[in-house]
Amino acid sequence: MSEEQFKNVIAHCKEYGFVFQSSEIYDGLSAVYDYGHNGTELKKNIREYWWKSMVQMHQNIVGIDAAIFMHPKTWKASGHIDGFNDPMIDNKDSKKRYRADVLLEEYQEKIRIKMDKEVEKAAIRFGAGFNENMFRQTNPNVLRNAEKSAYIDKVLKESMESGDLARIKVLIEELEIVCPVSGSRNWTEVRQFNLMYSTQMSALDGESELYLRPETAQGIFVNFLNVQKSGRMKIPFGIAQTGKAFRNEIVARQFIMRMKEFEQMEMQFFVRPGTEMEWFRYWKDARLKWHLSLGTDPKNYRYHDHVKLAHYANAAVDIEYDFPFGFKEVEGIHSRTDFDLKQHEEFSGKKLRYFDPEVNESYIPYVVETSIGLDRMFLVQMCAALHEETLEGGETRSVLKLHPAIAPVKAAILPLVKKDGLAEKAEKIFDDLKLDHPVYFEEKDAIGKRYRRQDAIGTPICITVDYDSMENEDVTIRYRDSMRQERIKIAALPDLMNKEVSMKDLLMG
Numbered sequence: 437m438s439e440e441q442f443k444n445v446i447a448h449c450k451e452y453g454f455v456f457q458s459s460e461i462y463d464g465l466s467a468v469y470d471y472g473h474n475g476t477e478l479k480k481n482i483r484e485y486w487w488k489s490m491v492q493m494h495q496n497i498v499g500i501d502a503a504i505f506m507h508p509k510t511w512k513a514s515g516h517i518d519g520f521n522d523p524m525i526d527n528k529d530s531k532k533r534y535r536a537d538v539l540l541e542e543y544q545e546k547i548r549i550k551m552d553k554e555v556e557k558a559a560i561r562f563g564a565g566f567n568e569n570m571f572r573q574t575n576p577n578v579l580r581n582a583e584k585s586a587y588i589d590k591v592l593k594e595s596m597e598s599g600d601l602a603r604i605k606v607l608i609e610e611l612e613i614v615c616p617v618s619g620s621r622n623w624t625e626v627r628q629f630n631l632m633y634s635t636q637m638s639a640l641d642g643e644s645e646l647y648l649r650p651e652t653a654q655g656i657f658v659n660f661l662n663v664q665k666s667g668r669m670k671i672p673f674g675i676a677q678t679g680k681a682f683r684n685e686i687v688a689r690q691f692i693m694r695m696k697e698f699e700q701m702e703m704q705f706f707v708r709p710g711t712e713m714e715w716f717r718y719w720k721d722a723r724l725k726w727h728l729s730l731g732t733d734p735k736n737y738r739y740h741d742h743v744k745l746a747h748y749a750n751a752a753v754d755i756e757y758d759f760p761f762g763f764k765e766v767e768g769i770h771s772r773t774d775f776d777l778k779q780h781e782e783f784s785g786k787k788l789r790y791f792d793p794e795v796n797e798s799y800i801p802y803v804v805e806t807s808i809g810l811d812r813m814f815l816v817q818m819c820a821a822l823h824e825e826t827l828e829g830g831e832t833r834s835v836l837k838l839h840p841a842i843a844p845v846k847a848a849i850l851p852l853v854k855k856d857g858l859a860e861k862a863e864k865i866f867d868d869l870k871l872d873h874p875v876y877f878e879e880k881d882a883i884g885k886r887y888r889r890q891d892a893i894g895t896p897i898c899i900t901v902d903y904d905s906m907e908n909e910d911v912t913i914r915y916r917d918s919m920r921q922e923r924i925k926i927a928a929l930p931d932l933m934n935k936e937v938s939m940k941d942l943l944m945g
């Protein structure tokens with residue numbers, strides 16, 4: 437997908453009620469967005485698919501809904517007050533601020549694209565006998581670029597771990613990275629910025645500073661024993677949660693990719709120490725399968741193993757999607773060891789241990805976390821689904837080929853004309869179907885125009901009521917992707933809907 441096509445996705449989101457800039461009439465709020473009527477349904481369906489896959493499909497995973505406000509000590513214990521920082525750098529000419537690590541990652545992405553182009557050219561030159569692996573291992577240009585990228589990884593990892601921010605600036609200068617706005621290399625020093633928003637809560641003894649949670653995970657950790665005891669959970673077991681998180685993202689770009697207020701869907705899986713790598717591999721595999729189940733082209737997904745591990749992790753991998761601006765993280769799977777529970781034990785003075793009857797021992801469980809951004813997943817679905825098609829006769833249509841189970845509207849019921857009882861018949865169908873599915877009724881405009889509008893919001897099925905329907909009790913079904921039409925009895929509609937749009941097939945895998 438090109439930059440141009442990405443602009444189309446953003447425009448489409450606005451035109452068809454998926455996503456709006458927040459407070460747009462006041463010129464908007466940077467990196468904050470509102471979901472419109474179709475966007476809200478799509479987001480709800482993605483959330484529901486995640487929830488059902490994680491909670492409903494697993495006997496040993498339960499869900500909670502913790503508050504956004506938490507005791508401020510939570511964030512001291514979790515390490516967010518001291519360590520949840522981004523290294524920032526300013527360009528003195530444009531006065532723009534950037535994340536230094538992102539500038540380096542973008543540089544690496546350019547290198548990757550260069551290498552891929554080199555491989556593509558060679559594949560054309562050598563034809564059928566081309567061996568891509570061999571080429572990547574021997575071509576001097578590809579090798580030089582791969583080495584450069586590995587060098588960036590190494591320096592970035594070492595400097596982040598040692599807190600040597602000056603070295604990151606030197607690296608940016610060494611690579612001659614320029615500000616995309618001013619084109620200059622006139623950079624400030626690199627400095628750390630904490631990403632948490634703070635606010636005040638009145639208390640009897642004065643004001644106390646609170647934070648808006650930057651991740652939902654801590655609400656799970658502090659409730660670990662409450663859930664384990666009240667749910668009589670036995671290890672291994674998981675606690676899932678969806679909800680808002682807040683981060684003061686200084687560099688906010690790329691539409692809903694990096695927002696200041698966003699939604700996470702997280703699951704902490706509590707395991708016996710020593711088994712965490714086995715579960716890490718299990719969830720790494722299971723989560724990629726979940727992404728692919730929605731029909732997204734597997735070549736647009738990849739794993740990215742973390743080079744620089746977060747302070748709490750002993751293994752971490754990202755599931756990345758190939759956005760128009762390159763491969764970027766959609767979900768992280770982290771083996772968080774016993775870091776969080778141990779910290780909360782220390783800071784709260786309360787024991788957070790599990791008695792394991794199988795080994796007759798009490799211990800602090802290890803945790804494997806799966807953490808996906810709902811808004812990013814939404815963006816993946818919009819990017820993957822939006823197609824501009826040229827039809828026979830040269831006419832074009834915008835069609836959103838979402839998996840039917842997550843489409844905002846499952847079927848549109850369209851009387852061919854308003855008169856002669858057709859609208860009433862269509863309304864009766866609408867009333868019957870609405871009990872089980874989100875359906876839509878529309879009687880205005882020519883039928884072709886109505887089909888196009890439904891294509892654009894991803895409605896998988898259009899049900900047209902015409903004069904024959906009055907005689908034969910049947911309707912025309914038109915399928916979104918193929919535009920194939922067939923005639924079926926009105927009485928058969930509930931079964932057809934259940935077969936075509938239900939989440940059941942997705943959940944059965």
Ligand code: GAP
Binds near residue numbers: 693695765809
């Ligand atoms: N509990 C672990 C955690 O929060 P993370 O990698 O910082 O890990 C998890 O965030 C996911 O949340 C990311 O993979 C991404 O999809 C989403 N996410 C993080 N920051 C975001 C932002 N500013 N805007 C939108 N989504 C974001």
